[in-house]
Amino acid sequence: MAGAAGVGVFMLLAVGCGGAATPGKASPGPSEAVRPAKPLPLKSAPRQASWTDSDDAVHQLRLTPTRLARGADSDLRHVQLDDDLKGQVPYYLTFSYTNTGKGTVDRPDPARNFSVNGADGQAAQQVSLFQSNPMATSSGVPPECRGGSKDTLAPGDSTADCVIFMLPKGAQPATVSYKDDDSGTLLWQVGGAKGGASGGVLPVGKPADGVTADSSRRSVALRITPKGVRTGSLADLSRFDLDADKKKLVPYYVTMQYRNTGSHDLLPSMNNGVMLRSAGGQEAKKLILIDIGGPGVSQCPESVPHEMVKPGATVTECSTHLMEKGDPPVAVVFQGEGEGRSVTWRAKPEGGE
Known part of the structure; x- marks a missing residue:
């Protein structure tokens, strides 16, 4: 059984914002006047799950997808996209998680186990952005997904993160899922997806x-x-x-x-x-x-x-x-x-x- 197509993080390049930078002088950043993302109905019940780190240690987490919002393709106008992603629509998934285990978790990254899926079971492409122009005065990352999660979680501590997914125009999310080895696949339903043809x-x-x-x-x-x-x-x-x-x-x-x-x-x-x-x-x-x-x-x-x-x-x-x-x-x-x-x-x- 193959894993979801969108499970692997695909690295994108945030290009220089506003043109080439002059040494010693920052180039202007992109305008923040972006279209507000449209939240979708999401059944955001907390679920117990596990996350496996790079050393194969398993950590217990409580996961709660809190918001899924539809953006606009113009949100990523300052991002250099691969051809297969151009013209697709970004969706922003925000989720929180709590360390329910007995030990401290270093550099937790459950985001890579999440997926947003269409009514046809096609997993959206998960993407991650990085900034290429250190002189830029503004981030190329859309405001919906700025900020970051904690690097360390003590037992009982919580944090939140945001992930960007890309779906073709015309496709609608039907589920948010989380895949791990212990709990199998966890599903949360997204409202508003149309069935039929x-x-x-x-x-x-x-x-x-x-x-x-x-x-x-x-x-x-x-x-x-x-x-x-x-x-x-x-x-x-x-x-x-x-x-x-x-x-x-x-x-x-x-x-x-x-x-x-x-x-x-x-x-x-x-x-x-x-x-x-x-x-x-x-x-x-x-x-x-x-x-x-x-x-x-x-x-x-x-x-x-x-x-x-x-x-x-x-x-x-x-x-x-x-x-x-x-x-x-x-x-x-x-x-x-x-x-x-x-x-x-x-x-x-x-x-x-």
């Missing part, structure tokens, strides 16, 4: 066109229909040798129907391009299970029928995906090959242990 996310079960590639790497068109996402049980996988970490997860079975609308034969292996996204921004690709000549997972047949898919023919495939307890899937993604593009549907898991 907004933001390029198709409704549950709606047929859509996609593209895959045949064994000669030629593009082949598909008509894809999601047939369902079912919650399984680890007992279903008892024949397989799963490692300890995988035994803590929940299996989900994704059934998809593919019609070959192209002009070349296909192997029934389109489910290799299927992925689940969770409410907490986690991504889970198809679980590879070694079962040469065996019956596989009876609850999730690999392909029916199990033969070449000729032009005009249809095949139904099922794939197994492992996700954390308490962090259910919200979207199914088909990642096309060749000239294909990704197609995303909302997921509504059925069943359960």
Whole structure:
């Protein structure tokens, strides 16, 4: 299971504010007249969690996301952004945390474990800014996220921090999440996110066109229909040798129907391009299970029928995906090959242990 895409801090360069600095004379800083950020409804209940430092020591914290606000792309006009982030919208997450352990915590940094996630389970890109012009008279960091947290937290002490996340225009945050090894994924709901087909996310079960590639790497068109996402049980996988970490997860079975609308034969292996996204921004690709000549997972047949898919023919495939307890899937993604593009549907898991 892959981690959330926005979990790693991406370093941005705060460029010289107001032009090149003259030695001995500070260049003027940027205007502070920025558009006020718009707060979003956020269920900000405190949650107990853990944070692991660089020495692999685990510290107990009580976390409370206190505010999530939508900024404007003009907030970062003095920041040199990578091309893939230009035109995206900044969101400012403010959170507080308390040291609930028995020892002092040095240089705590739980911010990197937070994520802001869209309704399609896509994690926003977390960014961190640093100032490149020491002569500038004003910080390039937006006012929403200035200040800083304490460097040391004694038992019972609290502090606060702010993190900037970038989401594409049209996307809306649906959850704030925190990922750690002990507590799993913690979720806080964000109000105001629209469901349905907004933001390029198709409704549950709606047929859509996609593209895959045949064994000669030629593009082949598909008509894809999601047939369902079912919650399984680890007992279903008892024949397989799963490692300890995988035994803590929940299996989900994704059934998809593919019609070959192209002009070349296909192997029934389109489910290799299927992925689940969770409410907490986690991504889970198809679980590879070694079962040469065996019956596989009876609850999730690999392909029916199990033969070449000729032009005009249809095949139904099922794939197994492992996700954390308490962090259910919200979207199914088909990642096309060749000239294909990704197609995303909302997921509504059925069943359960």
